[in-house]
Amino acid sequence: MSAEELHCEEHFHQHYSRLPTGEYSVHLPMKRDVGLLGDSYLQAKRQFENLESKFSRSPKVKDQYAAFIKEHLDLKQMSSVPSSQVHECKSFLPPHCILKEESSSTKLRVVFDGSAVTSSGFSLNELLMSGPTIQAKLFTTLVRFRTFAIGITGEICKMYRCVRVAEPQCILWRDSPKDDIQVFKLDTVTYGTKSASILAIRAMQQLAMDKFSSYPLGSKVVLQDFYVDDRRRCG
Template identity: 45%
Template sequence: MERLWRIDHVEPPEITLTPEQRNCEEFYTKTVRRNSDGRLEVRLPFKDEPTVLGASFDIAKRRFLSLERSLCKRPEVGAKYVEFMQEFQKLGHMSSVSHPQLNTPHYYIPHQCVLKPNSTSTKLRVVFDASCKTTSQKSLNDILMVGPTIHPDLYTLLLRFRIHRYAITADVVKMFRQVNMFAEDRRFQYILWRASPSQPLSTFELNNVTYGTAAAPYLAIRSLSYLADKFMDKLEIGAKAIKSSFYVDDFLGGADTVEELHQIKREVTAILQDGQLELAKWHSNHCKFVDDATVKHLQLDDEMLTSTLGLKWDQVRDTFMFSFSPRFDSDHVTKRSILSIASSLFDP
């Protein structure tokens, strides 16, 4: 009986910061700033001196040339990769570097692509490997502080999401890339890139918080919390929603009245817009709050289905569902394929 009660007991975990996490928090609050248009700028939280980094250019070059050969064999994927990187540069998220600072500590980050065929927005995404070792056997991630967990744990968030009469979800557009990196730290975010083998291989620097660096999740999520704290007096409902209803870039909130739902959406949007962060893909079990053109024009029936933390959500019936599509040959079942299918059922 005692074990049964323990299973059903829900209590938010007590947050205790390690010395490294406290140092990371202090470093963030001392160094964060806003530029002229309100966008947040942060620094990389080093726990060791960057001088321990060795040479990284050669390994980054070898990996890029290998990637390039692979993309040449798959022209469709290669075209999407080039399109992604061109958009990256067009948006100002990376810039060409004519004279890289190679005489000071720096770091070249290898990159590769991840394909997401089921995504409604980005079918191909470029990811960066800041765990790649330099000649000193140290990587950028090895010398960065990770930072504490800011958002609530997934179990508590899902429970809170389910108790409201009206639910509402959204996500931050390109969340990590909406937070700028200090110019002096961008030399640790060099990459090699060219759109075609006929072009010279060039150095670019990533201008924003980069997915793949150890501190990226903390820096991005902490920036949401920073904006919420600034508006706690003026827009309390929205500020509290930001601090309690985000899981990385996914917002899962709700209310018991339509009026309160409107207020939550209005205040959360206003707070994040002040930091130049945009919310999109609004979904709800109330028809007035569904606002996602990328889904609407793709729907071939009356069902409005979306994904919420790994689950399919039917907004009309307000029910959760599991989607199952076996992808392996029944004659060659392996442990890896079984784990892959099991994870695809529910993998938040």
């Protein structure tokens, strides 16, 4: 590992915790001070208003995006920020929508842009560590898969959103252009931020290590036979 990758691993060890709910809570692995971020509200507002224009042309996209927001709220993965606390939001993430009609599962994927540059010239992703690659190589995973006569596969649903984050990122939303724009904070690891993958996978591995004595076979499988590819990420 490089010095930065080692630092990222050390940062996880020092700052992760297990909540009473059983979920893991992590901290963003910053390589530079978050104070370097400038204003990001206006850019996020412009991007959201552009998205609303798209909604007016495609009500179907609006319905799917609204369902995405409602799901976050229902699962308590997102929460409203009172107007008196909006000034505490360190960064606002502009939204992007990727529509895939051919998808059998998620037709609309919502990505929040952690690479959006703030007024200071820095983006959140520039200040974050990406961390090392800690999953097994695909080749070794495939070779092990061929070892036995019967193979069993499984998929982790909404993996990134299973991990709580101590420094939530803020987003904007309203049900109608007639309403006031509201501020919400994403309370789980956010797809679109540089450290999302390492935080989610590392938390999963920590669970396997913490429960190894109780579930040795399951823990071994999680640690050795898990893989995320570029085409179908866990999120």
